[in-house]
Amino acid sequence: MRKFNTILFICLFIILNGNIALAQQQRQQIPxxxxxxxxxxxxxxxxxxxxxxxxxxxxxxxxxxxxxxxxxxxxxxxxxxxxxxxxxxxxxxxxxxxxxxxxxxxxxxxxxxxxxxxxxxxxxxxxxxxxxxxxxxxxxxxxxxxxxxxxxxxDYNKNHYLHVPILLDKAKGDWGFGKDLIPVVQNNTFNIDDGLTFYLSGKVLPDKYTFNTQFLNKTGKILFEKTITDTSKTGIFEHIVNLPKEHIEGIGIKVKTELVQGAYSVEKTKDIVIRKLGISHLISNFDEALQQMRYILNSKERAEIKKVQSKKREELFKKLWKRRDPTPDTVVNELMNEYYKRVAYANIHFDSFIDGWQTDRGMIYIIFGPPDDIEHTVLSQIQNTTEIWYYYRIQESFTFIDRDGFGNYQLVTPFLGYRR
Incomplete structure (x- = not known):
């Protein structure tokens, strides 16, 4: 296993330096x-x-x-x-x-x-x-x-309407939300020194209404909650709701807003990722990110994950990746970024009855990266589709068969470098 991890590390590092051929998937999807x-x-x-x-x-x-x-x-x-x-x-x-x-x-x-x-x-x-x-x-x-x-x-032509919460950040200028406040794009932010600020708006009938905002972590635990009861004379409303810094935990937060007026109620949600230096922007849940590391972990490290308490999983995640950082003197861990790019690609392109990263094709893609070539074969008589992935740089190939026609490709020969 130690020898395999060493080979895997070398393969990943070589790819990070660009010494690979363009893959068939990359040719199909023009960058x-x-x-x-x-x-x-x-x-x-x-x-x-x-x-x-x-x-x-x-x-x-x-x-x-x-x-x-x-x-x-x-x-x-x-x-x-x-x-x-x-x-x-x-x-x-x-x-x-x-x-x-x-x-x-x-x-x-x-x-x-x-x-x-x-x-x-x-x-x-x-x-x-x-x-x-x-x-x-x-x-x-x-x-x-x-x-x-x-x-x-x-739906805006109805009597009630609630907009999706807008996360605001600091930026000099007038960006439509007051002085030096600008909406955050891609729903992620580094800046949590003053907590998180959300802009909420919508329309109601000119009367009393109640507005409730909950902030939850990835497990559904309520971190903070605020309820506003107000009366709108014009039929429109705007509110600023702050999530204090001391209530922020982890890197993933769900904002759930609910508008209630009489018998009417509507709910909108938004997922926010708290970006941290040295952590891939593709990670929004340390529990999931740790599970996705299973292809490069040894037995001792897997046992660590099973035993670790929830509050210490971020610490363990950082420790595991620090061991695998090719440039430990810099903030960016190139190996981590490459690994989770592959996980994200696998989830998009290889999902089946399970997440893409858990499939056989996802496993091979994450471990070895994009293949140098792909050969497709369709056997119409038995309705099987075969894919052969060629990795010329390591003189290896992998054959997958979709036996049921639902895209559930399985390795013909189990890959011995990793055991599920």
């Missing part, structure tokens, strides 16, 4: 160009009228998506960005165009994924179905990319 990797987010709220809602759209352009040109002592990237709101059928409701540049004086900052330019626009719209279309063009290279978001707001 995004950098210019396409800007983020696009849309948030809705009721702020001014019961008859319409406001959609706030944010476009974040990381530095690495653009080509910087050195001019004198600075590096400059010029771009054109467009955000448009359309009906479901494509009729344009509004459009904004920006032509601007990003100027930095350090070459390393030009490749930053953290440094970004944020653009924002808002529209007042009635209920209906919409789509947000955003495009970005590098004015020097002429490369361009486009992203789209679909919005289904058909």
């Amino acid at each position: 995004k160009k950098n210019i396409e990797k800007f983020s696009l987010s849309a948030f809705t709220r009721t702020a001014n009228s019961r008859d319409s809602l406001e959609v706030l759209i944010y476009m974040r352009i990381p530095n690495f998506t653009l080509q910087f040109v050195k001019i004198d002592t600075n590096f400059i990237a010029r771009y054109e960005a467009v955000i448009a709101l359309q009906t479901k059928k494509g009729k344009q409701i509004g459009r904004e165009v920006w032509q601007d540049s990003i100027i930095v004086n350090d070459y390393n900052i030009t490749n930053s994924a953290v440094r970004n330019k944020t653009l924002m626009i808002s529209f007042a719209i009635p209920s209906g179905k919409y789509k947000v279309v955003a495009s970005l063009m590098d004015l020097d290279t002429k490369n361009s990319g486009e992203n789209t978001i679909k919005l289904n707001l058909s």
Whole structure:
């Protein structure tokens, strides 16, 4: 087992350094160009009228998506960005165009994924179905990319409506939620020094209503709860609810909001991930993340997981990965990031009756990474589908058979390097 773990570590580390061929799956799914990797987010709220809602759209352009040109002592990237709101059928409701540049004086900052330019626009719209279309063009290279978001707001024509909670973070400027407050994209945040701040809004009948907010951990335990009883004269409401820092535990929190007025009630939820330095952003539950490590754990480490108390699982998780950190002097654990990228890929592409990472194909993918080639064979007479994965770099191949036609591929020969 120790020899196998050593071989596995070497395989993973080689892959991290890019010394692998492109896999068949990667060829089938064309990777995004950098210019396409800007983020696009849309948030809705009721702020001014019961008859319409406001959609706030944010476009974040990381530095690495653009080509910087050195001019004198600075590096400059010029771009054109467009955000448009359309009906479901494509009729344009509004459009904004920006032509601007990003100027930095350090070459390393030009490749930053953290440094970004944020653009924002808002529209007042009635209920209906919409789509947000955003495009970005590098004015020097002429490369361009486009992203789209679909919005289904058909239910807004009812008497009551509750929007999904919006997590706010600090950022200098006016972003539509008060001074220096901006919505958090991708529902994850590093900043918990002042707790977590949520914006909540919706519409009711002009009368008394009750609004309840619960914050739960991954096991369903209520960490904090707040109930607001108020009367709305205009039929709309806005509230700010804070989750104090001392009530935050773990890295995954569920926010559950419930609006009650008379016999009517509606509930909305949102999952939040608390990002921590040195922990892969793909991890939202330490219990699950520990279970997903089983392909690289020895028997002693598996026994540790079974015995560890719930409160100490984060500590154990960090300890196990510290042993496997190829660059222990840095904050980022490249091996951890690569491993959980594979887990995430397996869950998307190989899920069957169980999570993708638990399947035979998921196991092989997580251990060895993407294959260099895949051969498909369909035996129509017995309705079996066979996949053969070739790993030329380690002179190995694995054969999977789907015997029932439901995508439940199983290894023909059990893989001896790991025993379930």
